Amino acid sequence: MKFAEIQSLPFVFENFSFENPVLYNTPDVVVDNKGKWNFSFFKNLNPIILELACGGGEYSISLAQNYRDSNFIGIDIKGARIWKGAKYVMEKGLTNIGFIRSRIELIEHFFAEKELSEIWITFPDPFLKESKSNKRLTSPYFLDKYAxxxxxSGILHLKTDDDTLMDFSIESIGEHPAFEIVETYFDLYNDSEAVKNTNLVNIQTKYEKMHLSNNKTIKYIKARRI
Ligand SMILES: C[S@@+](CC[C@H](N)C(=O)[O-])C[C@H]1O[C@@H](n2cnc3c(N)ncnc32)[C@H](O)[C@@H]1O
Structure with missing residues (x-):
């Protein structure tokens, strides 16, 4: 039922096969928005902000509600999570947000060079085993795509609860030639400078709420595309 409903929504795009990196809007119609998201989908020239691993899309939805003059796209592989966010977007009639159900590994097939103003990575899976570190969304493999x-001058943001991922990301982003780290917070909610940034502390995702209720500290990195 959820899959059928997702397929009927004009603002949800799905990839059905890693080997065939295209997006469908309805099961039979391929939609090629690469380089054309402003013109074909949002129908404006506002900046496009992508949220990776968006889950239910709480972050993108709140930003879309607060910043009507920006466009947001959430991407996640889990259809049931996207369905929840998409249903809310439909009920609220928001027009500056869309979703992609796909593996993030494919993003360069869906967006053109320099098409994005910002990327948010919100509470990605930390893949703690060193042997899986190339799956981390801040590994050089993914950073090359974001670059x-x-x-x-666009921005890459990471929010995480995980110390290993935070340390790894400081190193990988810091060493990447296309990015410079401009802010880091190791305990966002107990930092007098950080709490002044309302976007960082007023919008909380499902996982962020869960981590906060388990007394975990939330970490944040902001990096600028050079
Ligand atoms: C820990 S959850 C966080 C969800 C949401 N950002 C939040 O904070 O509530 C991580 C999400 O990343 C998604 N994910 C992990 N690896 C992915 C990949 N390679 N491609 C697409 N989604 C991925 C999972 O499906 C999951 O919804």
Whole structure:
């Protein structure tokens, strides 16, 4: 039922096969928005902000409600989570947000070079085993893709509860030639500077709420595309 409903929504795009990196809007119609999201989908020239591993899309939805002059796209592989966010978007009639159900590994097929103004990575799976570190969304493999898609001076944000992922990301982003780290917080909610940034502390995802209720500290990195 949820899958059928997702397929009927004009603002949800799905990839059905890693080997065939295209997006469908309804099961039979391929939609090629690469390089055309502003013109074909949002129908404006506002900046496009992508949230990776968006889950139910809480972050993108709140930002979309607060910033009507920006466009948001959430991407996640889990259809049931996207369905929840998409249903809310439909009920609220928001027009500056869309969702992609796909593996993030495919993003360069869906967006053109410099098409994005910002990327948010919100509470990605930390893949703690060293042997799986290339699956971390801040590994060089993914950073190379983001470097292509984010405009010069655009921003990459990471929010995480995980110390290993935080340390790994400081190193991987810090060493990447296309990014410079401009802010880091190791305990967002107990940092007098950080709490002044209302976007960082007023919008909380499902996982963020869960981590906060388990007394975990929330960490944040902001990096600028050089
Ligand atoms: C821990 S959850 C966080 C969800 C949401 N951002 C939040 O904070 O509530 C991580 C999400 O990443 C998604 N995910 C992990 N690896 C992915 C990949 N390679 N491609 C697409 N989604 C992925 C999972 O499906 C899951 O919804």
């Amino acid at each position: 292509q898609l984010i405009k010069p």
